[in-house]
Amino acid sequence: LTCTIEGELNLERLFDTSIIPEFEHYDTDVVKGAVIALQSLTILGMQSGVKGTPEQKERSVAHLRNEDGKESSCLNDFWDIMNTRRLKHQGDVTAGTQVLAELKLKRSAQSAFDLLVRLGAWTKHEDLALLRSGFPTRFTDEEEKYAKDAAEYSHDPDKILGIRKDLRHLKVYTIDSASTDEIDDGLSIEVVKKADGSERRRIWIHIADADRWAPRSSKIFETAQQRATSLYLASGSIPMFPLELSGGPMSLIAEKDSHALSMAVELNDDGSIDQSSLVVTPSLVNVNYRLAYDEVDEMLEMGVGYFEEWELGALLDEANKRRKYRISCGSTEGFVPNPIPQAELKVVKRDDDDDVDILLNVEMTHNAGLNQSEAVLDMDSEDFAPPVSSAFLLVTEMMVMSGEAMGKLKNVLESQTKRVKEVNGDLPILDNVLNLPYRTQPRPDFGKRYQELETLNSLKSMGYCHAWYARRFFESVRVKDEPLPHNGLGIDCYVQWSSPIRRFCDLQVHASVKRFLRRHRVNLLMEAGRQIPEALTASDLGCNIPRHIDSSRSDSGSYTEYMLESSGGNYDIIDYNRGLGFVNAARMVQRKSNEYWLFEFIRRQLEESETEVVYLTTVLAMIDPRRGQYAIFVHELGLEHRYLSEQGELVIGSKLWLKVSTVEPRLGLLTFNLSSVYGGKSKRFAPAA
DSSP, rough: OOOSHHHHHHHHHTTTTSSGGGGGGGGHHHHHHHHHHHHHHHHHTTTOOSSSSSSHHHTTTGGOTTHHHOOOOSGGGGGSSHHHHHHHHOOOOOOHHHHHHHTTTTOOOHHHHHHHTTTSOTTTOOHHHHHHHTTTOOHHHHHHHHHHHTTTTTOOHHHTTTOOOOOSSSOEEEEEETTTOOOOOEEEEEEEOOSSOOEEEEEEEEEEOHHHSSSSSSSHHHHHHOOBOOOHHHEEEEEEOOOOTTTTTTSOOTTTTEEEEEEOOOOTTTTTGGGGGGEEOOOOOOOEEEHHHHHHHHHHHTTGTTTTHHHHHHHHHHHHHHHHHHHHHTHHHSSSOOOOOEEEEEEESSSSSSSSEEEEEEOOSSSSSSBBBHHHTTSSSOSSOOSOHHHHOOOOOHHHHHHHHHHHHHHHHHHHHHHHHHHHSOOOOOOOOOOOOOEEEEEOOOGGHHHHHHHHTTEEEEEEEEHHHHHHGGOOEEEEOOOBBBTTTTTTOOOSSOOOTHHHHHHHHHHHHHHHHHHHHHHHHTTTTOOOOOOOOHHHHSSSEEEOOOGGGGGTSOOOOOOOOOSOOOOOOOOOTHHHHHHHHHHHHHHHHHHHHHHHHHHHHHOOSOOEEEEEEEEEEEEETTTEEEEEEEEGGGGEEEEESSSSSOOOEEEEEEEEEEEGGGGGGEEEOOOOSSSSSSOSOOOOO
16 A cells, blocks of 8 residues: 555554554444545555556556455455555545545545545655556565565575486676676576587577576465566565575576576577577576676676677677668568667655655667666767667676577477377376467557558658658567467567566466476386485476386386376466566556656756756657557657647657746646747756747
8 A cells, every 4th residue: 555664564554552552442343444545545545646447447456356355354455456456447536535535635646645644654756656556566574475485495496307417517697787686597608619620609598497486386485476567667676585585595696606597598600590509407506607787788898898898799799680680571670770769767765855866868779787878878870870879788698598499398398298208108207398478479460550560661761750651561579379470579589588586477478388398207217217306296296106016126126107296286387478467567657657757857947046947859750640640769768758739740850949938747647838949959957039
């Protein structure tokens, strides 16, 4: 019900009998009624600034529906997570409205919001979109205990089966933002000799083995399932796992042995993946260097990345080869060479008061993270310039490559299991199918959209206008159970698995792959007549375990007969749709949160300036000819917005100086008017004419 622990404590203090002794004499039902009224008041306050039809509002909380229909039965139940989600889904504000009436306050969402701020439950910048979403804002004491227990969890089925490979001889780099706490991917490269005497580069992608610490039978797995994703907001991140675990044993920490799921990939000369080279294995790695993006850029620029740390230069060469290959296959980078930059915001709490500072960067979109173009860094340069950071390109291409490689692994791995089953028909060989969530995006049907394609081609020299118009050709990404092409990435197939600490679906992919590898190892043990390790559990395999029959032991010590152990239950089938409602809600929260802080950033500029606040904008397209509404891009803010023309028809691609007319962050309202200032360099504040 609150974004901060301080707010939650202030709500609880309203029921503190040491502060209000009379509560000790109240009937329990009266206290329950007070709790319900307070909760209802917060639900009402959360509606402040909400726009949309009742149907749209209902859809926005559909993921909070409680299927079990359980009702709260005791006082403690009124504060638990599931009850709070149920309240937000039902949206009953009757009791909250009555509280406002008793206090002789206006019965509105804004009045409820203002009252909760006065009570100290909320701050004036409370993230209402986050609260409405039902996304847990922090971990309970019980969940923190689950994380502590998981960090001490010693059971490692991959080690028990002998399939965890020691890769500590490889030099491993992790490359992230300097502020990153959860480090879930590392990279290595080695030169291998082939049978014909030739040499080839083998790339290793090491992904943190989160499943090692959060197996599907664990309580901490359930904790991650309730969240489905880490949430990254301007005001801070909300991790999927408690940081004690996700930033500790789960992460690939420098100079420590870490558990990983590692994949080896070799590229053909054209940048495509050599499918015969693919290897995936649970592993033990030791990270040599934890580097930030700017450190890698500096090492490459100074030449260190090509000599002392030649591996970085080699990885960049392979990344450039991959980028070129994907563009040749029709990826977004080739189709839209000049993407529209976006705002990245960070909110920093001030030391001297309760308010915050807002930091803004404008980013390119083809690479993950902070990746400013020369155009963003220097307003005197061309509008459309390539990304500055080689490090971002390197990491992005390696992660996309790993996703394609994982998609291609299905056929490689299943062919091995098929052989074992065919030659051992008399053994209870475990069925072994690798089911994966393939993300696919079909190619545009240009043949049926010839006129639109002509318009697109006519905009090729117009940078952001071309990028804006090109979006209409992209189909939405869908998840399928068979490998299909991903047009936007320009690859044959794609499976996300590189962020199991941050994405629940990726964690499930790890579990699926590792269960497959374990079952395959068990089948090989039976084929060899060996004993299945006693420490192995049915949950490790996702099926019943075959056990040897003592009487079938031969003189050589091998077994010829096995029987499936009956454990009295069916084991979970991995459902990749679990948590999708919260994943979609998280996207909405991130969008609304960024919008609020960007508008607050603008509001502060307007408040601080004694004159009008002016921005340089580009006219991207006409949206509504009848109303004269245009799509515009505000360069300094990395903002796409709508603008009602005050001077008739505008030329697409033309530049306008617009001043801020109205901005209401809580209402999501921002309007511009034509400024009296034209020409010259971009400047934040312009004197009124």
